Amino acid sequence: MTKMMATRDAYGEALKELGKVNEDIVVLDADLSGSTKTAVFKNEYPERFFNVGIAEQSLMGTAAGLATAGKIPFASTFAMFATGRAFEIIRNSICYPKLNVKIAATHAGLTVGEDGATHQSVEDLSLMRSVPNMTVLCPADAVEAKKSVIKASQYEGPVYIRLGRSKVPVIFNEDYDFEIGKGVEIKAGKDITIIATGVMVSKALEASEVLEKEGISARVINMSTIKPIDEDIIIKAAKETKKIVTVEEHNIIGGLGSAVAEVVVENNPVPMKRVGVEDTFGESGVADDVLEKYGLTVENIVNNVRELVSK
Amino acid sequence: MDKYKDIANKLRIDIIKMLEESKSGHPGGSLSACEILTALYFKEMNIDPANPHWEDRDRFVLSKGHGAPVLYAALAEKGYFPKEELNNLRKIDSMLQGHPDMKGTPGVDMTTGSLGQGLAAANGMALAGKLDNKDYKVYALIGDGEAQEGIIWEAAMLAAHYKLDNLIVFLDHNGLQIDGKNKDIMNIEPVDEKFKAFGWHVISIDGHDFEEIFNAIDEAKKVEGKPTMIIAKTIKGKGVSYMEDQVGWHGKAPSKEEAEKAMEELGGVLDD
Numbered sequence: 287m288t289k290m291m292a293t294r295d296a297y298g299e300a301l302k303e304l305g306k307v308n309e310d311i312v313v314l315d316a317d318l319s320g321s322t323k324t325a326v327f328k329n330e331y332p333e334r335f336f337n338v339g340i341a342e343q344s345l346m347g348t349a350a351g352l353a354t355a356g357k358i359p360f361a362s363t364f365a366m367f368a369t370g371r372a373f374e375i376i377r378n379s380i381c382y383p384k385l386n387v388k389i390a391a392t393h394a395g396l397t398v399g400e401d402g403a404t405h406q407s408v409e410d411l412s413l414m415r416s417v418p419n420m421t422v423l424c425p426a427d428a429v430e431a432k433k434s435v436i437k438a439s440q441y442e443g444p445v446y447i448r449l450g451r452s453k454v455p456v457i458f459n460e461d462y463d464f465e466i467g468k469g470v471e472i473k474a475g476k477d478i479t480i481i482a483t484g485v486m487v488s489k490a491l492e493a494s495e496v497l498e499k500e501g502i503s504a505r506v507i508n509m510s511t512i513k514p515i516d517e518d519i520i521i522k523a524a525k526e527t528k529k530i531v532t533v534e535e536h537n538i539i540g541g542l543g544s545a546v547a548e549v550v551v552e553n554n555p556v557p558m559k560r561v562g563v564e565d566t567f568g569e570s571g572v573a574d575d576v577l578e579k580y581g582l583t584v585e586n587i588v589n590n591v592r593e594l595v596s597k
Numbered sequence: 598m599d600k601y602k603d604i605a606n607k608l609r610i611d612i613i614k615m616l617e618e619s620k621s622g623h624p625g626g627s628l629s630a631c632e633i634l635t636a637l638y639f640k641e642m643n644i645d646p647a648n649p650h651w652e653d654r655d656r657f658v659l660s661k662g663h664g665a666p667v668l669y670a671a672l673a674e675k676g677y678f679p680k681e682e683l684n685n686l687r688k689i690d691s692m693l694q695g696h697p698d699m700k701g702t703p704g705v706d707m708t709t710g711s712l713g714q715g716l717a718a719a720n721g722m723a724l725a726g727k728l729d730n731k732d733y734k735v736y737a738l739i740g741d742g743e744a745q746e747g748i749i750w751e752a753a754m755l756a757a758h759y760k761l762d763n764l765i766v767f768l769d770h771n772g773l774q775i776d777g778k779n780k781d782i783m784n785i786e787p788v789d790e791k792f793k794a795f796g797w798h799v800i801s802i803d804g805h806d807f808e809e810i811f812n813a814i815d816e817a818k819k820v821e822g823k824p825t826m827i828i829a830k831t832i833k834g835k836g837v838s839y840m841e842d843q844v845g846w847h848g849k850a851p852s853k854e855e856a857e858k859a860m861e862e863l864g865g866v867l868d869d
Contacts, residue, residue, distance in 0.1 A: 351721020
């Protein structure tokens with residue numbers, strides 16, 4: 287049985303560890319500490335935890351000020367409010383002066399589920415990717431999430447870490463080596479490459495197994511850094527497998543699919559398909575039902591791959 | 598006090614020269630804050646221009662970032678960088694951006710310009726000071742128009758909630774904003790009562806009177822458990838007769854002739 291764990295839970299664990307080894311780590315939340323799991327840090331290091339109330343602009347601005355004084359602030363709230371409500375503070379007060387603020391945003395994507403469209407951020411990767419100086423991470427499972435948070439704390443500069451609410455399969459071992467800016471080939475293949483990010487990576491792996499039975503050899507790449515994107519692994523895939531499908535729990539506009547397409551078109555144009563949210567808002571429902579309805583399924587990945595391979 | 602009046606006058610001269618040279622920038626709100634910045638940079642703040650990143654220094658955040666010319670004039674006068682740099686305001690390749698850039702300009706403690714954000718950043722600096730048991734003070738200057746931004750009130754709540762008595766903020770209350778008078782565009786009054794209600798220690802002064810500024814800062818330093826808001830009644834465009842209290846001089850540079858007239862009033866000389 288595959289172990290299941292939400293990436294936000296891994297975030298809480300990582301913060302707890304980091305708090306012990308690095309006195310400069312401070313954590314801020316906007317009244318969602320139980321949900322974002324920053325409460326785990328609060329319980330251990332209450333003097334280094336600041337709840338700013340339901341005030342996301344203040345959250346980001348305060349984090350910026352703390353960073354100017356040598357602190358390493360982790361600012362958390364839901365992805366919708368972090369990147370939407372506070373976008374311009376992130377841009378002007380954090381990214382423009384390249385301050386050492388880490389934005390760990392949870393409940394990203396459709397898998398917020400029941401809360402519905404107002405809370406389902408399908409634009410956050412796009413927004414964060416377009417701001418200069420920002421590094422954008424989207425870990426695939428709990429192991430990678432924890433490693434991302436730790437690596438982000440050691441990196442100097444703004445980092446956006448996209449985390450999820452729902453439990454997702456743990457696909458990596460503890461010895462998995464995460465590096466900012468590096469995509470990882472997690473399954474070999476020669477007919478096509480599936481590049482996936484976040485919670486869709488496990489589904490991409492499942493899809494590749496279905497395809498294998500049909501005689502289609504699909505390479506799977508986990509692209510957990512959306513920016514700076516790993517151009518080398520994309521170009522290599524384009525050259526070797528000549529077809530690419532991207533998969534993300536995000537609008538097909540502006541996120542992983544766009545980032546990969548940019549690299550492909552400029553370096554080695556090959557046919558592509560983007561699996562993701564098709565420029566629409568989500569709706570309430572159990573996470574799996576929402577994913578199903580909006581096409582973020584193993585079946586839809588398989589269909590897109592089949593279609594592209596048969597062309 | 599004459600010493601400080603002389604410095605404030607020098608800042609005004611430099612502001613006009615800078616803006617005339619760059620043909621761009623915000624004179625009104627720069628001129629209204631000359632006494633406040635003089636008081637901070639030339640008497641109150643514990644700073645070292647040779648070591649702008651000194652970690653125990655007092656901080657200053659110009660939350661109303663369009664007042665950059667007065668900040669640059671003060672920093673140059675204080676010796677953070679050569680005065681000749683002022684000629685490059687808003688020009689390509691210059692370290693003096695249209696709005697303050699902490700990474701580009703020595704002495705600028707926070708990047709600002711988008712209104713309201715500086716106060717939140719000042720909160721972060723003050724929290725860090727508390728966390729590290731440091732004695733430094735964080736000073737900030739906000740505009741009255743700026744007080745219409747929602748983030749100002751988020752930040753106002755936070756500063757009081759976390760008892761940031763190491764935070765001393767000035768409100769440059771000149772009564773005008775780009776489109777007109779505050780009271781016609783979006784009334785902020787009673788702004789003193791608002792900050793009081795938000796849990797701040799509030800002091801109202803004449804923002805062009807050094808004695809009142811110094812006394813207010815002394816009082817603020819003695820306050821325990823609360824941030825202080827010093828509401829400084831000022832005149833936009835102060836010191837240049839034709840700019841005073843004129844909404845049209847919010848964001849317009851003087852022509853050469855206008856600058857020369859200002860120099861006559863201020864006792865300065867335009868460079869060639």
